[in-house]
Amino acid sequence: MQVKVNKQDRKYEGDPQMPLMWYLRDELGLTGTKFGCGVGLCGACTVHVNGKAVRSCAMSMKDVAGQAVTTIEGLSPDGNHPIQKAWRAENVPQCGYCQPGQIMQGAALLIENKKPSDEEIKSTMAGNICRCGCYQRIFAAVKAASKEV
Amino acid sequence: MKSFKNTIIENVSRRDLLKGVVSAGGLVLAVQFLPRDAVAGQNAAAQYATGAGGMPGGAVWDPHVFVSIATDGTVSIITHRSEMGTGSRTSLPMAVADEMEADWSKVKIVQAPGDEQKYGNQDTDGSRSIRHFIQPMRACGAAARQMLEKAAAIAWSVPDTEVRAENHMVVHIPSGKKMGYGELAAAAAAMPTPELKRVTLKDPSEFRYIGKGNVQITDMRDITMGKAMYAQDLQMPGMVYAVVARPPVVGGKVKSFDAAAAMKVPGVLKVVQIPATPAPAKFAPKGGVAVVAKNTWAALRGREALNVTWIDGPNGDYDSDTFKAQMAANARKPGNVERNEGDVDKALAGAKKVIEREYYIPHGHHATMEPPAAVAKVAGGKAEVWACVQSPGGTRGDVAGAMGMKEADVTVNVTLLGGGFGRKSKCDFALEAALLSRDMGGTPVKVVWTREDDIQHGFYHSVSYQHVTAGLDANNKVVAWRHRSVSPSLMSNFMPDPKRESALELGLGLIDTPFDVPNLRLETGEAVSKTRIGWFRSVNNIPHAFAMQSMVAELAAELGRDPKDFLLEMIGPARIVDPRKTVTSELWNYGDPWETYPVDTGRLRRVVERAAKEAGWGRKLPAGHGMGIAVQRSFLTYVATVVEVAVDKDGTVSVPRVDTAIDAGFIVNPERVRSQVEGAAVMGLSIAKYTEITFKNGRVQQSNFGDYRVLRIGEGAMDVRTHIIANGIEVPSSGVGEPGVPPFAPAFTNAVFAATGKRIRNLPLGEQLSA
Numbered sequence: 001m002q003v004k005v006n007k008q009d010r011k012y013e014g015d016p017q018m019p020l021m022w023y024l025r026d027e028l029g030l031t032g033t034k035f036g037c038g039v040g041l042c043g044a045c046t047v048h049v050n051g052k053a054v055r056s057c058a059m060s061m062k063d064v065a066g067q068a069v070t071t072i073e074g075l076s077p078d079g080n081h082p083i084q085k086a087w088r089a090e091n092v093p094q095c096g097y098c099q100p101g102q103i104m105q106g107a108a109l110l111i112e113n114k115k116p117s118d119e120e121i122k123s124t125m126a127g128n129i130c131r132c133g134c135y136q137r138i139f140a141a142v143k144a145a146s147k148e149v
Numbered sequence: 150m151k152s153f154k155n156t157i158i159e160n161v162s163r164r165d166l167l168k169g170v171v172s173a174g175g176l177v178l179a180v181q182f183l184p185r186d187a188v189a190g191q192n193a194a195a196q197y198a199t200g201a202g203g204m205p206g207g208a209v210w211d212p213h214v215f216v217s218i219a220t221d222g223t224v225s226i227i228t229h230r231s232e233m234g235t236g237s238r239t240s241l242p243m244a245v246a247d248e249m250e251a252d253w254s255k256v257k258i259v260q261a262p263g264d265e266q267k268y269g270n271q272d273t274d275g276s277r278s279i280r281h282f283i284q285p286m287r288a289c290g291a292a293a294r295q296m297l298e299k300a301a302a303i304a305w306s307v308p309d310t311e312v313r314a315e316n317h318m319v320v321h322i323p324s325g326k327k328m329g330y331g332e333l334a335a336a337a338a339a340m341p342t343p344e345l346k347r348v349t350l351k352d353p354s355e356f357r358y359i360g361k362g363n364v365q366i367t368d369m370r371d372i373t374m375g376k377a378m379y380a381q382d383l384q385m386p387g388m389v390y391a392v393v394a395r396p397p398v399v400g401g402k403v404k405s406f407d408a409a410a411a412m413k414v415p416g417v418l419k420v421v422q423i424p425a426t427p428a429p430a431k432f433a434p435k436g437g438v439a440v441v442a443k444n445t446w447a448a449l450r451g452r453e454a455l456n457v458t459w460i461d462g463p464n465g466d467y468d469s470d471t472f473k474a475q476m477a478a479n480a481r482k483p484g485n486v487e488r489n490e491g492d493v494d495k496a497l498a499g500a501k502k503v504i505e506r507e508y509y510i511p512h513g514h515h516a517t518m519e520p521p522a523a524v525a526k527v528a529g530g531k532a533e534v535w536a537c538v539q540s541p542g543g544t545r546g547d548v549a550g551a552m553g554m555k556e557a558d559v560t561v562n563v564t565l566l567g568g569g570f571g572r573k574s575k576c577d578f579a580l581e582a583a584l585l586s587r588d589m590g591g592t593p594v595k596v597v598w599t600r601e602d603d604i605q606h607g608f609y610h611s612v613s614y615q616h617v618t619a620g621l622d623a624n625n626k627v628v629a630w631r632h633r634s635v636s637p638s639l640m641s642n643f644m645p646d647p648k649r650e651s652a653l654e655l656g657l658g659l660i661d662t663p664f665d666v667p668n669l670r671l672e673t674g675e676a677v678s679k680t681r682i683g684w685f686r687s688v689n690n691i692p693h694a695f696a697m698q699s700m701v702a703e704l705a706a707e708l709g710r711d712p713k714d715f716l717l718e719m720i721g722p723a724r725i726v727d728p729r730k731t732v733t734s735e736l737w738n739y740g741d742p743w744e745t746y747p748v749d750t751g752r753l754r755r756v757v758e759r760a761a762k763e764a765g766w767g768r769k770l771p772a773g774h775g776m777g778i779a780v781q782r783s784f785l786t787y788v789a790t791v792v793e794v795a796v797d798k799d800g801t802v803s804v805p806r807v808d809t810a811i812d813a814g815f816i817v818n819p820e821r822v823r824s825q826v827e828g829a830a831v832m833g834l835s836i837a838k839y840t841e842i843t844f845k846n847g848r849v850q851q852s853n854f855g856d857y858r859v860l861r862i863g864e865g866a867m868d869v870r871t872h873i874i875a876n877g878i879e880v881p882s883s884g885v886g887e888p889g890v891p892p893f894a895p896a897f898t899n900a901v902f903a904a905t906g907k908r909i910r911n912l913p914l915g916e917q918l919s920a
Contacts, residue, residue, distance in 0.1 A: 015415065018446045026390070026444040031382035032375015034567070035445075036518050037600040041854040044518060072375030079374040087373045091365065094824055095234030096372035097379055097518040097567025122863030129854060131518045131568050132234045133831025134824070135862040136869055 248290025276884025519567020608683025665721020777899025833893020
């Protein structure tokens with residue numbers, strides 16, 4: 001099957017049931033997509049499929065055949081997407097592990113809804129767990145980025 | 150992977166270190182001036198004594214170990230502690246850079262491999278990184294600065310007194326001549342390290358970075374671009390992947406399994422049995438059956454096919470409900486006296502009123518966002534490990550022991566840690582990788598833990614039952630305080646089960662009870678360990694503080710007093726509380742000298758007063774809101790928290806605001822102190838509302854974030870205000886990573902009481918308000 005990852009066409013011939021996350025991480029070495037729970041509960045593996053945020057652990061290769069996948073590595077060529085800049089300005093990360101998933105979720109939100117309300121930010125980001133507890137700053141960064149996009 | 154590995158390899162050999170930077174001489178010389186048993190206070194460059202010298206490897210401050218300079222001026226600074234989110238990987242090199250007048254934009258941070266002989270203690274645990282290493286790292290930077298100045302003075306043939314290091318250059322003051330650090334690198338590297346008594350630290354007024362909060366964590370850009378490397382992300386040529394089916398009951402064994410079924414899964418390479426280690430097993434793997442495969446997915450599918458049956462062993466009867474009842478029964482009986490002042494029995498007998506309360510705090514689990522993972526390559530009599538370990542030095546020793554090798558033949562490389570919280574100070578996952586790589590004939594093996602593996606095979610925060618009895622006299626003054634703590638000990642990992650808290654655990658916020666009560670007795674009751682108990686961020690401070698700070702609020706309510714005023718009255722006047730003469734065995738003061746870090750109730754009072762003031766304690770609140778306060782000295786730091794809750798009609802509790810005052814001595818990186826306090830509120834709220842690990846038939850009943858619920862965004866603690874007590878450099882820096890956690894849960898339940906009149910004595914809150 002064919003799948004487009006970060007604008008590059010890829011051919012995949014393995015187990016169609018393999019979750020997209022393991023393909024990205026193990027086969028393509030795109031390890032910015034993190035493994036956190038494997039069952040769609042934590043959001044660490046969030047990527048965009050056709051511009052929408054999905055949990056790559058809960059999506060099989062069969063499901064993404066022919067689709068366009070964007071990972072954190074493909075979000076911005078220079079790492080200066082407004083949300084990445086906001087993340088740095090707000091000093092969001094502690095350990096950093098969940099942050100690519102948070103950033104991808106936040107970026108997808110801003111594609112869909114350029115001026116989300118506070119409640120919309122919280123409800124959209126609620127699928128992404130941060131055990132270090134950076135929520136206050138995650139919220140601030142998404143809000144700040146929404147003023148830039 | 151390659152660049153990461155190269156960094157580490159460069160790091161191992163100082164001679165090669167600079168090849169990866171730019172060619173030239175660095176401050177390369179391996180001498181360790183600080184005697185291993187010396188406390189820092191005996192040195193002129195240090196202003197106070199710490200317990201750093203008492204830790205394995207002690208403290209090393211030699212710039213020849215930590216600093217190298219390339220000819221282009223790039224300054225490489227080694228960071229020897231693990232980074233799990235507290236920021237120490239940045240903050241300690243920042244202190245070196247500041248003292249050596251290095252320009253932070255020209256500093257490169259290099260992570261040290263596990264080698265405590267060379268770098269000093271690396272056990273990133275106990276909120277010790279800044280506390281133990283701010284002085285050695287300042288001395289290291291200052292010595293490097295003096296070596297650069299000396300090199301310039303010699304080059305210019307001028308007296309030492311005429312030169313001065315300034316922002317990556319040395320200046321000849323009379324002439325204004327300048328030489329960059331790159332130019333001076335080789336000559337400075339040839340300098341001997343000055344004697345510590347001749348090392349001159351900066352005056353704090355000269356600091357560029359220390360205390361400023363103007364330096365961003367070094368991995369910020371990589372993190373936001375998905376480039377930061379954690380152990381789960383490791384890849385290297387020829388690497389294979391493994392997952393392990395582990396016995397669901399601690400001490401259990403494999404009875405049978407279907408290797409053939411697993412081998413039929415495409416991509417599965419081998420099925421390997423890992424032996425169990427009898428207790429006390431320290432950090433040895435639990436044992437089980439590993440499936441090694443070409444990728445993680447195949448390994449996971451292979452594991453499903455194994456169909457293992459287990460022999461449970463004696464812990465198969467572990468049941469949280471039964472155990473709670475046993476602990477309660479033991480908490481109601483006289484226990485071992487651990488500290489005794491006055492005569493509690495007599496005072497209780499003569500009290501006008503006796504109030505007795507019990508509190509229960511369940512097992513908890515770290516659930517780091519990165520589940521444990523490690524890669525190992527064991528071949529040719531040598532082992533190399535890459536892992537997210539908090540204790541690379543300890544891991545090196547444990548791998549050497551497991552492999553029957555000398556430590557010199559073991560290299561432990563440290564990745565970033567996707568959270569630690571104490572879980573990753575146990576290196577069982579790295580040992581699994583080493584065993585499997587050896588079994589695979591030297592192929593690099595990555596052991597991946599899933600979230601289910603993580604939650605079901607952890608080292609759990611200990612379950613605890615706390616029984617507190619207070620006696621009031623005719624004037625409603627508390628004249629007796631008896632606190633009995635019952636909790637299985639984490640020492641059961643290391644020795645035959647002591648069946649009660651050890652000195653180490655009592656030191657975590659019980660033995661140093663600061664209350665001004667004339668008759669005071671602290672006791673422990675019996676509790677056996679039926680699972681693996683481990684450190685969890687702030688450890689036994691959580692149950693101890695929950696009981697003490699709830700009880701104080703309960704007494705205040707009983708007496709119709711303001712909880713904050715009553716708390717201050719319980720603390721009593723500003724003084725040093727010295728339990729050393731009244732403890733039965735030993736007083737463990739977080740491994741640090743009492744003289745540097747006594748129990749100072751003046752500081753305790755001050756954080757209570759500050760948090761209350763900032764929170765607007767006593768202000769009029771909307772209907773359904775309530776405020777609670779709690780304080781705890783932990784990790785030698787004083788933290789008070791005021792939590793405001795809002796409880797709606799169906800019993801749902803939110804936390805609109807948190808005010809936390811922290812006195813951690815001199816603050817090296819206030820920006821990261823704030824992030825730790827904010828994070829501690831989130832973790833504290835998880836503990837207060839949600840997190841609970843329970844056992845049935847010896848098995849953990851939770852498996853993923855669906856049934857092990859942790860706080861999500863918007864569920865409270867979104868407005869955490871951190872109030873840092875300002876201290877001069879002369880006030881010893883103390884812990885920051887953990888101390889924000891303990892006061893949170895009691896401040897929360899005290900607030901719930903204020904809002905609803907319902908007292909929560911069993912954590913977590915769960916559905917107790919809607920029931």
